[in-house]
Amino acid sequence: MQARGPNIPPPRIWHPPAVGEYTTGMYNHLQAVGATASANRLYAIPCVLPVRSSYSDISVHVDVGNAGASARMGVYADNGSLRPGALIEDVGVFAPTAAAFHDVSFAADLALGTGIVWLALVTDDAVVQWERSSSEPVFSIRIQRSGTDYKWVAYCWVAHAFGALPADFGSPTCVQGDRPWRLVLKGA
DSSP states (O other): OOOOTTSSOOSOOOOOTTTTTTEEEOOOOOOOOEEEOOTTTTEEEEEEEOOOOOEEEEEEEEEEEOOTTEEEEEEEEOOOOSEEEEEEEEEEEEEEOOOOEEEEEEEEEOOOEEEEEEEEESSOOOOOOEEEEEBBBOOOOOOOEEEEEEEEEEEEEOOOOSSOSBBBOOSSSSESSSSSEEEEEOOO
């Protein structure tokens, strides 16, 4: 092992994403599988941000698209109880018609501090297959007791007729121990 001099900083475990680099939050998305989402249901996936950074896009991977389908994404703040709270930004409508990563730009680069934000998705279509993580979280935002097992919060959802995202997420149903949809932030 090479000795470090006084001007050589130690390696950093966490670093802001480079321009165009995706931040996955807490899930390892090396392996993923497609699954449908319920239409008119607003989903939010926790994203742990260990460093302050700016993001240009929110992105989702579509495995199987559907002509005529519409979706929208956004970012919610954490409400202080490890649930989605106030809307930070709604990026508007996009068409998930093809199998690909769909990057949707924020109005301006979105600067976010450390902590938890919730990446949100709603669609008017129950045919599109959205990519879901097939792995357990790299680390968990909350351990909750469920029977005798300890499980993580994978995502939360509320009923929401397709349209503009609500200013407050509301009182969600949260799902533990499941694999969330693959929503990510793209570095600015």
